[in-house]
Amino acid sequence: MPEHAGLKFTVPAMRILENEHRYLSFLMEEWHDIVLWFEREQPAPEEARAQLHKLRKAVLEFTGPLKKHTVKEETHFFPLLGRYIGFEQGPLVGIQEEHREIEGYIGHFLHHTEGNAELMTLEDIRAAVKDAGEAFEVLTVHFVKEETVIFPMAEHQLSAKNKERLSQQLNTLIT
Template sequence: MPEYAELQFTTPAMRILENEHRYLSFLMEEWHAIVLWFEQEQIRLDEGRIRLQELRQAILEFTGPLKKHTLKEETHFFPLLGTYIGFEQGPLVGIQEEHREIDGYIGHFLHHTDGGADLLSLEDIRAAVRDAGEAFEVLTVHFVKEETVIFPMAEHQLSAKDKERLSQKLNTLIT
């Protein structure tokens, strides 16, 4: 697991979201290692099928916390921040589109691996795993964008009263 620095935000609401990013990144690193395993040239089909099942299980375990985190952002955080910075253009539009893109990659992976690995060729397995790899890439960049643009914006823009209300709403578990 990569070492992480101290949390950088001071607002409790942003610290909650930042901490959730850390947890989700930890889970992602676990399943991304399996994605990287598939980049080897020589993989036996039986090994690939076993590793695909491991990857599928890890992603299924990841999706619960991810969905809870995303729901918190889309239900509480983005609507509040949008009242300050707008909804029609700007960073919130792109961030929300990335949520849909991530959901699409993960959904595509899960759909194509739903019938089990026993019927898939190595080519089919690799194609499905590429979707998981794309989800990892988009998520990684997405977290960076939120932590370098959206969260600092919220810390500076939101009123003290809104920060407190948001903190109360976000203070729930994603596990």
Template structure:
């Protein structure tokens, strides 16, 4: 994901969510680098086992801030924005479905790595690493959609009182 030095949004709530995306993207880059190593056919069985253990640890450390961020969006941001744009169709529905898709890929990864990684073949490790790669791809596109569709929509449509109340509710740490 392209790195930016300045936040683009002016409303505090949108800036907060955008900043959380930056932090999550930083964490994602760490574990995605490991995923890419599995796509390289040069990885040995022993190296693969060590890399998969590292990937599992980095994803484990990623899940809590991601969950805190998505909970914040689902409990506070989406309901307020939905009062302006609707809930039944359109961008909010798609974004919420992506949250479930991301959870599914990460959950599938953890399910298939819960046993003894030292007993996995290199092909099994490559297959399970693909789940993390899929989660990365969905997350990357997901952040872009939120930042190019939802956040600008919120800044344009939401009343100042709703923006202020939203920021107060969301101004919590994700770590």
């Protein structure tokens, strides 16, 4: 069995990003369970507000590591890969647009859930929770796209020197 079971990539820089995806996915699953709870249940307003509080706390704890991961990709990885594959069209454009979409859904959720949850109706809560669910969906597909398109492209396109430099730049914590 490989030393790093479950990781697909051999280039250290790609392994770092892939490992971060695993961690972020773990955190996402925790708050997505609450989103799914809202889809299954017909809670009383008090119960919905308690679950909303837990969801907001989990999403807030998720946003720090996500932001650090995104900054690493946009500051170091995408500009380097873009020199090989271009910036104007293609997969990097779509991936970066997804970063904005994810930020939008999470930002919308956080904006609409700040303040006193006691003032929110059950309808308001469900609408806000839907944004968290959309963020989860986009993130899940986004990670798959990066791991099936962008990361393999980098493994094959980047020079050995650039792979090493990128590995050093990305070798920082997101927690």
